[in-house]
Amino acid sequence: xxxxxxxxxxxxxxxxxxxxxxxxxxxxxxxxxxxxxxxxxxxxxxxxxxxxxxxxxxxxxxxxxxxxxxxxxxxxxxxxxxxxxxxxxxxxxxxxxxxxxxxxxxxxxxxxxxxxxxxxxxxxxxxxxxxxxxxxxxxxxxxxxxxxx
Numbered sequence: 001x002x003x004x005x006x007x008x009x010x011x012x013x014x015x016x017x018x019x020x021x022x023x024x025x026x027x028x029x030x031x032x033x034x035x036x037x038x039x040x041x042x043x044x045x046x047x048x049x050x051x052x053x054x055x056x057x058x059x060x061x062x063x064x065x066x067x068x069x070x071x072x073x074x075x076x077x078x079x080x081x082x083x084x085x086x087x088x089x090x091x092x093x094x095x096x097x098x099x100x101x102x103x104x105x106x107x108x109x110x111x112x113x114x115x116x117x118x119x120x121x122x123x124x125x126x127x128x129x130x131x132x133x134x135x136x137x138x139x140x141x142x143x144x145x146x147x148x149x
Contacts, residue, residue: 023058031115032115036115054112
């Protein structure tokens with residue numbers, strides 16, 4: 001049986017989004033009245049809000065999943081864009097959507113674990129690893145788009 005990598009990536013991104021919605025539902029009753037919603041560059045919490053804010057990232061992830069999916073399946077008849085460039089762009093957006101869903105899931109989990117006192121924060125390496133991974137992914141695919149011209 002052959003596998004369809006784009007379909008696997010799309011389904012995995014959807015699964016990450018759904019898990020990101022289920023985690024706050026599971027932990028909501030255990031959360032303290034205030035949860036961290038912002039972390040400094042070292043990954044330590046520096047801004048707290050009422051626990052209902054734990055739903056912010058899952059809600060944004062639903063919006064981002066749908067928006068990135070729309071870009072992913074852009075009209076192939078778009079003026080001035082070659083078919084090869086469009087295929088590379090669609091692959092890039094598919095991977096970015098997966099990356100964003102994984103990042104939002106980690107952030108949601110980190111907020112909950114920090115609020116419950118199990119973690120001190122997101123960790124020192126989250127911001128640099130996130131930035132390097134995202135920029136590296138984009139640079140890779142922009143290079144592929146340039147070579148497809």
